[in-house]
Amino acid sequence: MEIIIKNSSGQPIYEQIYTQIKDLILNGVLAEGDALPSIRGLAKDLRISVITTKRAYDELEQEGFVNTVAGKGCFVAGADRELIREENLKKIEIHLQAISQLAKSCGITNEELIEMFRILEVEK
Numbered sequence: 001m002e003i004i005i006k007n008s009s010g011q012p013i014y015e016q017i018y019t020q021i022k023d024l025i026l027n028g029v030l031a032e033g034d035a036l037p038s039i040r041g042l043a044k045d046l047r048i049s050v051i052t053t054k055r056a057y058d059e060l061e062q063e064g065f066v067n068t069v070a071g072k073g074c075f076v077a078g079a080d081r082e083l084i085r086e087e088n089l090k091k092i093e094i095h096l097q098a099i100s101q102l103a104k105s106c107g108i109t110n111e112e113l114i115e116m117f118r119i120l121e122v123e124k
Helices: 013-026 039-046 050-062 081-106 110-123
Strands: 066-069 073-076
Touching: 013 039, 013 050, 013 081, 039 050, 050 066, 050 073, 081 110
Parallel strands: none
Antiparallel strands: 066 073
């Protein structure tokens, strides 16, 4: 598992870790039962505070993405298909909002957008 921290990003480091691990889980790269790196190990690898890594792991646990087993570490929680669907629907809605705004600024109608989507689907 590779986590990339961008110091130039306006996003806090714990949030970058949280987001990247969450995406790995949602995209199936990390499966149920997979062990995450230890909090101390990840902090050392990323050259960040253990507190920062712990905060990211705590957020993942609160959201139900990982389970912590005392003395053993953090593991990917069982996949809740409905949760994954909801997360992906949120992402789609964000992209659709951006597409809608861009289309309006270019004078593209909804019908033209739908036709563009149909063409893209046929080309797959």
